[in-house]
Amino acid sequence: MAELILYTNPQSRGRIARWMLEEVGATYRVEVLDYASTMKDDAYRAINPMGKVPAIVHGGKIVTECAAICAYLAEAFPEAGLAPLPEERADYYRWMFYAAGPVEQATTNQFAQFVASEDQSRMFGYGTYDLVVDVLDTLLSSRPYATGERFTAADVYLGSQIGWTTMFGMLPKRDSFLAYVERVQSREAYQRASAMDDALVAEAEKAAEPA
Incomplete structure (x- = not known):
C-alpha cells in the first residue's frame, strides 16, 4: 500500500484535508508543521514552494490545494463513494x-x-x-x-x-x-477529524503555558 502523509497544522485549512482523509478511510501519517519554522524551511518548501498547508504525499506524488486534495482522494479511494456518479x-x-x-x-x-x-x-x-x-x-x-x-x-x-x-x-x-x-x-x-485537530490545538496550548 502506498504511503500517505498529511502535512498540516490544526489551526489551518489542513482541517479540510484531515476531514477528507477520514471520509475515505485512508491510513495516513501526520506531520504537524509550525507557521514560524517548519512550514517555511527548505524541507517543506520542496513539497510545497508556497510554504502553506495542507499538502499530501501519496505514493511519492504531491497534491496541494484543498479542493484538489478532496478531488484526488475521492478518486484514489473510490470505495468510499465520494467521487461523482x-x-x-x-x-x-x-x-x-x-x-x-x-x-x-x-x-x-x-x-x-x-x-x-x-x-x-x-x-x-x-x-x-x-x-x-x-x-x-x-x-x-x-x-x-x-x-x-x-x-x-x-x-x-x-x-x-x-x-x-x-x-x-x-x-x-x-x-x-x-x-x-x-x-x-x-x-x-467530520467529528473524528475535528477531535484529532482539537486535541493537537489543546496540546500546543498546554505546551505554551509558562512552567
Whole structure:
C-alpha cells in the first residue's frame, strides 16, 4: 500500500484535508508543521514552494490545494463513494470550483474590507460579494448537498468553506447555510477529524503555558 502523509497544522485549512482523509478511510501519517519554522524551511518548501498547508504525499506524488486534495482522494479511494456518479459530474465540478474560486475570493476580499468598484467587478471572477452569497443561498435552499441528494467530496470542501466563513462573519448566517453546515458537520468522519485537530490545538496550548 502506498504511503500517505498529511502535512498540516490544526489551526489551518489542513482541517479540510484531515476531514477528507477520514471520509475515505485512508491510513495516513501526520506531520504537524509550525507557521514560524517548519512550514517555511527548505524541507517543506520542496513539497510545497508556497510554504502553506495542507499538502499530501501519496505514493511519492504531491497534491496541494484543498479542493484538489478532496478531488484526488475521492478518486484514489473510490470505495468510499465520494467521487461523482456520471450524472453528478457537472454539479460536482461546478460547485467544488465555485467554492475554490468565487467563494474564496469574495469572502477573503470582504474580510479585508476590499469592495470592488463597478468597473473593477467586471474583471473579478466572482463579480460581487452579494452575488456570490445569493448564488450559494439559491443552491443550498434547493438541495441538501452540492450534487443533489448525495454527499460527495464536493461537500467536504464546500461545507468547510461555508462552515469557516459563517463562523467568522465572512458569510451571513442565512438559514440555508446554517442547515447545510449542520448536515455536513454531523458526519462521523467530520467529528473524528475535528477531535484529532482539537486535541493537537489543546496540546500546543498546554505546551505554551509558562512552567
